[in-house]
Amino acid sequence: MAQFAGTPVGDAMVYATQGGKGLRGFLVIESARLHGVEPESSVKAAAAIEALHAYSLIHDDLPSMDNDDLRRGRPTVHVKWDEATAVLAGDALQTLAFELLAQMDVDPAVSIDLVGSLARAAGAGGMVLGQAQDIAAETADSPLALDQIVALQQNKTGALIRWSAEAGARLARCDVAPMTRYADALGLAFQIADDILDVEGDAEKAGKRLQKDAGAGKATFVGLLGLDGAKSRAEALVQDAEAALDPYGDAALVLKQAARFVISREY
Structure with missing residues (x-):
């Protein structure tokens, strides 16, 4: 990313990819390792998903969407620069993701599969659809039901996580x-x-404003299930995630630990 530094858009791209959990890139590399693919062969796919995720955050923070002024403990891109620079930096990170996938030293059929599947995960049938559903829910006449919230989040958050976890199997041409x-x-x-x-996190640790979803009319699991119900549902889902990895035996231990991290984290 250093080659983009020196211009407002380039500097904003670098800024937007700093910090964060790196969960999606981690999932790419670990899922690849699980399927016998070395990290040096999966690192560009990991970088691609982190670039695309960073783009989604830049755009999600814009005044026309969530209008957030803090991300990862720092001013959001449109606050630090301006709205036009934020839009362009997000656009550039999105296209960079596909450039990175195209540069991978893999069989062309694998490259096409990675590019096509990421486009579907990020596009109008995946993450973008989820963002649109999230915006629509803010002004809906009635609150979303549980199955509608699940569908929304499987698109908005889940689509890129799904691609990340599947990437290793795709690289190895295994069943996803x-x-x-x-x-x-x-x-x-x-x-x-x-x-x-x-609802109950520490804003300093989280690196963003908290307790804003209810006021914005956001559809959330806590709003529908309550805190205790949401925590129970999260625990059950982690157990489901762990069970899905049982066919891999001890080789999947790190990915099982990642599932535990997801619900124990403070940011």
Whole structure:
């Protein structure tokens, strides 16, 4: 990313990719390792998903969407620069993700599969759909039901997590189904943990404003299930994620620990 520094857009791209948990990139590398693919062969796919995730955060923080002024403990991109720079930096990070995948030293069929599957996960049938559903829920005449919140979050948050967990199997040309089951449970647990943190978390540790979802009319698991119900649902989902990895035996221990981290984290 250093090659983009020196211009407002380039500096904003670098800024937006700093910090954070790196969960999606971690899932790419660990799922690849689980399927016999070395980290040096999966690192560009990991960088690609982190670039695309950073783009989604920049745009999600914009005044026309969530209008957030703090991300990862620092001013959001449109606050530090301006709205136009934020839009362009997000656009550039999105295209960078696909450039990185195209540069991978893999069979062309694997590269096409990675590019196509990421486009679907990020696009109008995946993450973008989830963002649109989230915005629509803020002004809906009635609150979303549980199955509607699940569908929303499987798109908005879950689609990129699912791609990340499946990437290793795609690189190895293996069946993605076990990783899909793992990721679907993990992604929902991750979002429930976010909803819980928004209610009872520490803003300094979280690095963003908290206790804003209810006021914005956001559809959340806590709003529907209550705190205790949301925590119980998250725990059950982690158990589902762990069970999905049982066919891999002890080799999947790190990914099982990642599922536990998702609901125990403070940021």
